[in-house]
Amino acid sequence: MTSAPSSKANIIVVTTGGTIAMAEDQQTKSVRPLSSEALQAVLPYVSDHAKVQMDHYLNIPSPHITPDIMFQISQRAKEWLERPETDGLVITHGTDTLEETAYYLDLVLHFDKPIVVTGAMRSQGELGADGPVNLVNAIRTAAHPRAKGKGVLVVFNDEIHAARWVTKTHTSNVATFRSPSHGPVGYVTKKDILFHQSISKKVQLPHKQPRARVDLIKAAAGTDDCFLRCALDSGAEGIVLEGLGQGNIPPAMLPGVKEALRRNIPIVLVSRCYNGIVQDVYGYEGGGKELKELGVVFSNGLNGQKARIQLIAALNVSKDPEALQEFFEDGII
Incomplete structure (x- = not known):
């Protein structure tokens, strides 16, 4: 039946x-x-x-x-x-x-x-x-x-x-x-x-005109902060950083990350892997633990393009890193 x-x-x-x-x-x-x-x-x-x-x-x-x-x-x-x-x-x-x-x-x-x-x-x-x-x-x-x-x-x-x-x-x-x-x-x-699957609680954001410019930047072996600085110079109001593995970046990208955070430009970290989540595990230079301590927002299982869309919508609510971290942790996996 x-x-x-x-x-x-x-x-x-x-x-x-x-x-x-x-x-x-x-x-x-x-x-x-x-x-x-x-x-x-x-x-x-x-x-x-x-x-x-x-x-x-x-x-x-x-x-x-x-x-x-x-x-x-x-x-x-x-x-x-x-x-x-x-x-x-x-x-x-x-x-x-x-x-x-x-x-x-x-x-x-x-x-x-x-x-x-x-x-x-x-x-x-x-x-x-x-x-x-x-x-x-x-x-x-x-x-x-x-x-x-x-x-x-x-x-x-x-x-x-x-x-x-x-x-x-x-x-x-x-x-x-x-x-x-x-x-x-x-x-x-x-x-x-x-x-055959239930869908858990989801993030809900206000239905408002998206206005913020958010750039998506991918890390790879040996990349520096050139694209980060270009994004800042072009008026980016938020950045999604597609990091390596569990959420790590080459050390040469760090100056651009620090400059963005100094200007109160939020950075959301995702992984370029298509499975898994980013975590503050590695304590070396450019590792996830250092990025977390700097104030980078960790996304919970989203890919880069979707994290960008969510950050654009979330910036209609707040630029506060703690508030953004809640938006990116809540109900994704």
Whole structure:
């Protein structure tokens, strides 16, 4: 026996562009956006599961997405979610920055109604195009009662992922979206939507216009503080530092770190590893223990791009390192 909804849910699909709304131009052999109605063809396939209304909001490639556009998408989503007749929301999005938008929505939208983000790795017209089935599965998930109260979900390749854990892991494979430390929280089958993981308490931040500039800087063997100083000279109001291992950096990066902290520019530390968390373990120069003592904020399991999005949103609340440390520790793993 399945637990599918007994009546059709009212689901809004907000389209923002991406490969799911593109096709290959036969003359130029390049993939380009289609008209806003390109996704309408899948609607007959969900008629048994939901009543769907399409909102063709944007049609832009995901590399063109900015924090300001994420905020605009969140505003549009909020407008729909506040309507009592709306039971759930699906947002289509390009895959390159999908995880960042999904996580931003997870931070600032505080609704129990299901919010699902999806997209495609293969454009329409390609052999094995995954957009139609991903959209159908996203709508089915948003229409399901068990999807309520789980925060923002990402549905791809028959899997359901939590927005805070999922990341793009392959440049072209349709199974690109993974949650390295946790795995999917559920699956879409032919007959039902199945959840097998609970999702713990999440960080909640105010739904305000993002204004802070935050730069993401990666550490590697022998890197110095050149990019840190460039970020400071360019007006960065926060920095996410993607460190080595458990949260260590080359000693030559330390002068830039100290200068940023002297200017009260918060630095959030993550690891360039895609599994695990940063910890103040190593006491050598540039080690995590020294960084912690200097006042660097340690993130709890986020990757660099998501930590940047969270810091942008958190700076609407505070620049205090202790307050920021609470935001980055709370409810991530």
